[in-house]
Amino acid sequence: MKWEELLCDKRRRSSAKKKGKEGLKDLRSEFEKDYHRIIGSASFRRLQDKAQVFPLDRSDFVRTRLTHSLEVASFAKSLGQNIGESLTIRQRDDICSILECAGLIHDIGNPPFGHFGETAIREWFTEHLSELELDGVPLTKLLSPQMQEDLYHFEGNAQAFRLVTKLHYLIDEYGMNLTYGLLNTIVKYPVSSLAIDEHSGDIKTKKLGYYLADEEIFKDITSSTGAFDNRHPLTFILEAADDIAYRTADLEDAYVKGFLSYGFILEQMEALEEGAREQDFRPGSVLKDLYTRCAGQKLGNPEEYGIKNWIIRLQGYLINIATENFTQHYDEIMAGTYKEDLFAGSFAGKIMTELGRIAYDEVFTSQAIYGMEATEAVIIDFLMERFVTAAVKYDTGVHMNAIEKRMITFISSNYKRAYHHHGQGKSSEEKLYLRLLLVTDYVCGMTDSFAKKLYQDLNGITIDTI
Template sequence: MQWNELLSEKHFYINQEESIIYENDYDTIICSTLFRRLQDKAQVFPLDDDDYVRTRLTHSLEVSAIGKKIGEYVFYKLRKQKMDRWFEEHTEKEFSDVLLCAGLVHDIGNPPFGHFGEYAIREWFIKNLKYLSLGEKKVVDILSDWQQQDLYSFEGNAQSLRLLSKTPHLGRKQGFNLSYKVLGTIIKYPISSADLKYNNPKHYKKIGYNYSECELFQDINLSMGLNGSRHPLSYLLEAADDIAYRTSDLEDAMVKKVISFSQIMGAFQEDKKEEPLWDEAKIYMGKLQEIYQEELLADEKKPELTSIQRWTRYIREVMIQDAGNAFIRYYKDIMEGNFNGELFDNSISGCIIDTIAKLSERFIYTSSIKTRTELFGRRVIDSLLTQFMPAAIVYSTEEETTFIEKRTIDTVSEFYKVMYYSESYGKSEQEKLYLRILMITDYISGMTDNYAKKLYRELFI
């Protein structure tokens, strides 16, 4: 892979008269409705009234900032070591600004109620798709296997690519039309749902694109010379995401009182002789105790929370350098498409992140505060899909529709109907059915937490 191709300014839609509108990816993103909606989508705690706790918006801003810092670090290290001539002939901004923008939109396809919302959508299709019919035919007998797997494998990453390329923006049907370098960077898993199930030699965990975005994905892959591999910057974006949410989840959980300072310290002080990096990692984790003692001596009002905040800032800098150094260490394999791991594998930062992950699973992600709102969110999504999907199946067809089905479709935003008509023009009846199903999936997954709750209560309570 070559950086001249990887950082190409190419867009999938070109119109010379309107090119100035898409000249700057950053401006396009931050001025968009989809980006603003992230302020009311959960990061960890859905429907939370505490404005201290992070949302998808504040998380995305943090990932963006961390990603840019990693990019800066890597750029100057590679330039200094003269590992690739491209870095001697170009500016740091050309490299790190891609991560700045990719960080802003990496979660833009996530549904309401956090990752639990993804599970709820997948679960609904797995349980209910087989019971839906169009006329005398079952929907599962009309859709291709690939199209069905898209629904069973619903994933925020694939949805991000879909929304950014298909959502009407500024009155134009070609979506945000972001540069390929940004779109390529956010594709964490360069695999379709069909290949995930039947042909997955690299053992990817999730899908990266839907059948509906196959043509776009293939053009990105070909134009950038990826040969089916991940974009190198996707590894740096992944690291930035891990750094942001692993450290911030501890801080937010302390504010929500679902984890205590003593529980965090207990996990950091465990003796894990079977892990070779543990003793060295404990030195960095021991910094938290040192900071805590400083806060006690300073007679701070909230020494435990302040200590976590200070330690988070400290450890993020350590992790940024670890991620950058790993990228440089594996540079040859990454650029040849032969690297299948993560940048934090077998590292001190990876050891710290693994400890935080286990701590989070034990105390944060299974807390009653989080679980109660997630179960409510599951009911909301399940009810909305049950209400809207049958109406979408017969929408804009010659099949007879009931009064309720007509009124149900009337409540769907024209925004998504326009998106459907634009995308389905000239397509087969089979593909139109698939796109009508996606129309409702887009509609519901695009809702904010509070809008989904409001609509649920209006319709069912």
């Protein structure tokens, strides 16, 4: 792979370069234009009401998908500046712009209620798709194997790719019409649902990267960038930025919410130091030093000061390690043969694993979170059942009852317009598949609050009981 191709500024719909009122050209690069398209979009704004870890939380401190995405964009841009030092100034600037934009949209396709929303949608299709029929014929006999696997392996990353290429249907069918270099960067797993292999040892086959409905666009983009079925090199940087952001932020949010104490975190980090080398970052010692400094200078709450400033130090260390590993494995990454993330084999990787373990054991599997997720599952299951039942019959001539007709009216006209456009000339099988995606498109476009309110309204619940 070559940077000259990887930093492809082509768009599906080309736009003529226009001069301003005073005859001045727009001096922004194509990737800088992407940034303004993203932050001005309704899809990006909705991230402010989508959960990172704590759905429907009333605190003004814990992260939402919006604040998380801003943090990822910041880390990704910093990493881009580091890895671009050996390239031309223009290439470095383009890399930074692409990574900043990729950070903003990497979660833009995620459904309400955090990652549990993804799980709930996958499980709904796994449990109910075989029960559904159209005019007496089971859907599993109408849909191809890949269509079914797309639904069983529903994935927020693939949905993000779909949203920005097709569903942001305000002007035309090209979505946000972003540059190919950016679109390729957000595809973390460049494989179809039939090629998923969690045990291959290659990170790119871990999950679904694109739906069958979007395969043609995927191939057009990746052939233009020269990445083809390989991960775009900048995807490794985006993933590292995402990992740094959520692993450290989840810990901080959990501390603020009272799930974790300073003493517990210190104990876990000190135990981790037993495997550190002299040159490695020492998480326990750094945390204790920061606590002691605050206590000695009476700067406030030494535990809170220690945790928050320790996280900043840790983030800086992780950025440095990701930079070093990208440089160390540069030839493999550019050849498409590197199979791991940018923390693999390092002490930083052990820290990241430990942060993930702590979050899982102490937060994600806690009774409080399980209680939230049980409520969220009821909401998602109800919405999926009502909308899928209606969408299966929609646009077929098969009789729809009064409720099914009304459910279709709830779906955004933008999404329905996109369905009709992309369904032109398609077979009945393909259109059925697109109608099922129409439901996931609509549900994924919902914010946490909207999903909750729609559930309440459809069930005649007029007070805030959820």
